[in-house]
Amino acid sequence: MAELSIDTTPIPGLLVVHLPVHGDARGWFKENWQRAKMTALGLPDFGPVQNNMSFNAARGATRGIHTEPWDKFVSVAAGRVFAAWVDMRVGDTFGNTFSVEIDESVAVFVPRGVGNSYQALADGTVYSYLVNDHWSPGPTYPALNLADETAAIPWPIPLDSDEVEISDKDKANPRLADVTPMEPKKTLIIGAKGQLGRALQADFPGADLVDLDELDVSSAAAVDAWPWHDYQLVLNAAAYTAVDVAETPDGRKICWAANAVAPAHLARVATEHRLTLVHVSSDYVFDGTAELHAEDEAFSPLGVYGQAKAAGDIAVATTPKHYILRTSWVIGDGNNFVKTMARLADNGVSPSVVDDQFGRLTFTSELSRATRHLVDSGAPFGTYNVTNSGDAQSWAEIARDVFELRGRAREDVASTSTAAYSAEIEFFSPRPTHSALSLEKIEATGFLPLNAQTVLKEYVATLPSA
Known part of the structure; x- marks a missing residue:
């Protein structure tokens, strides 16, 4: 036999x-x-x-x-x-x-x-x-x-x-x-109008693009009605990121719907249709007491945003073919911290910036490049930290780098504490003190993150003068 x-x-x-x-x-x-x-x-x-x-x-x-x-x-x-x-x-x-x-x-x-x-x-x-x-x-x-x-x-x-x-x-x-040959199954980018969604379009040309006005992924009925059999890869770039508004009664509901309920719906259909699901997580799932966070660190979110993101991670991890990209301090094509600092520098403003939160910038181009790498290389499914590389910096240090790149003196950026910054804000989400993420796991797949300060210099050079 x-x-x-x-x-x-x-x-x-x-x-x-x-x-x-x-x-x-x-x-x-x-x-x-x-x-x-x-x-x-x-x-x-x-x-x-x-x-x-x-x-x-x-x-x-x-x-x-x-x-x-x-x-x-x-x-x-x-x-x-x-x-x-x-x-x-x-x-x-x-x-x-x-x-x-x-x-x-x-x-x-x-x-x-x-x-x-x-x-x-x-x-x-x-x-x-x-x-x-x-x-x-x-x-x-x-x-x-x-x-x-x-x-x-x-x-x-x-x-x-x-x-x-x-x-x-x-x-x-x-x-x-x-005979008209059969086309391969497609890629779907959800949240295509956002900073990350726009970056993903460059690395995944030809992908179908949807935003919440076309596919409300927090709605089970809308998700169930979508033709998932046409797809093999789903990139979820949609998220609620207004961390302070998430602490309000209405914001809490919206945040949980977008960051926890929606990923759970996507994980369910990914399992049913054998899709590969890529989802973006956040350093806010940790309390920031560790100076460097590995992928397997236990969740310890401090605020509503972090709690909802942690719940979304748990849901996505239930589908067999998933990549969770945990990231921090995202900068892309849209309103962001670096653009704000460049505008203040150009307008002669000397701001005070918090100096007691530490992390690395993640440019959306890098996050998109890492996504492409994981998918194409067939890296084992699971969670990967993805940021740009380099030493951790405070927000104040990054602001001073931007000022210097715009021709202003570093001393024009003053320091303040998180406590002082938040003193007059009615609803304020607690921030992790340390947001730097270990990059060893994704580096082991052959992906080498670009240095944050190098990319920052290139990015600031593209910003028009205010």
């Missing part, structure tokens, strides 16, 4: 599975789908949701070539088939073919976008296939004529034989030259 094994084919992702079959005088038994054993050998954990059977009364029944937007695991429960596949996906392998005879000892994993067909070689053949999505009426998908000359499938029973039975629909399928 052969051992369970998997062979690759000329069609990327199309895998032939050799199944051990236990037989005696009564018949045979096999483990047709065994998740743990098969995924250990490299079969994708594709999450089947439906099992279909096709009964073929007579030898010569021929079906296909059909291309669907889901993965399949095909086998036979009785009889034998000659099965053939054609790569119908956009790319260099479009039109590649592969064929094999399937009996009880063979199964084949068919990835999304690969055209599937077979010919029954025995009367009473039962063809079985697991799929990882439910069929729905409406969309049409690429199909190919069984007799296409380019594919040149070597059917064991000639298609013009009296034995062969083909449906009129399959006879009308187009030749390969007339």
Whole structure:
């Protein structure tokens, strides 16, 4: 009896599975789908949701070539088939073919976008296939004529034989030259109008872009209605960041909806549709007593914003394919601390800036670059700290750097304490004293963060004079 094994084919992702079959005088038994054993050998954990059977009364029944937007695991429960596949996906392998005879000892994993067909070689053949999505009426998908000359499938029973039975629909399928290849699943950027959303667009060109006015991710109904089957990667750049307003009665509700409820909804659909979900976290999930925060530090948020962000992290971590990018002191294309300091410097203002909070700046370009790296490199899923590199600084020190870059004296920025700054603010969120995040984990994946002061100099140079 052969051992369970998997062979690759000329069609990327199309895998032939050799199944051990236990037989005696009564018949045979096999483990047709065994998740743990098969995924250990490299079969994708594709999450089947439906099992279909096709009964073929007579030898010569021929079906296909059909291309669907889901993965399949095909086998036979009785009889034998000659099965053939054609790569119908956009790319260099479009039109590649592969064929094999399937009996009880063979199964084949068919990835999304690969055209599937077979010919029954025995009367009473039962063809079985697991799929990882439910069929729905409406969309049409690429199909190919069984007799296409380019594919040149070597059917064991000639298609013009009296034995062969083909449906009129399959006879009308187009030749390969007339087929529109299937596009890959898409990327969705949520919160596309924000600072990070705009940065992500540069690193993920062609992504679908939505904001809360198009997709309210805090609404379960809106999330459930979205066509998630069209996507493979979701980048959640939407967040509520008004940390002080979050301490108000109304702000608290909005903050929790955006930073905790919405990520929970996204985690749920990511699990259901096997999506990769990227979510952005915050240094505010920690109380700041440690001078350097590692990814596995216990949550200890001080205020409503940090509490909601921690809850969102917990929710996102429940979906298998997730990246949580924990960051701090974000600067991008929009209103931010550096722009404010540059404007004050240009206008001759000499501000007082807090000098008892310490951390590193994170430019949205760096956060987006890290996202691209994690996705493309196939880094292990989980939480990664992402900031620019360099020594931790206080807000006052960063303000002085900006003033110097704008031609002002560093001494023009005075120091103040967090307590003094917040004394007259009715609703004030407590800040972590130390916000610097350890970068060792993401550096181990091959990503080297750019120095914060170097990028600050480049960024300030792009700001127009006030």
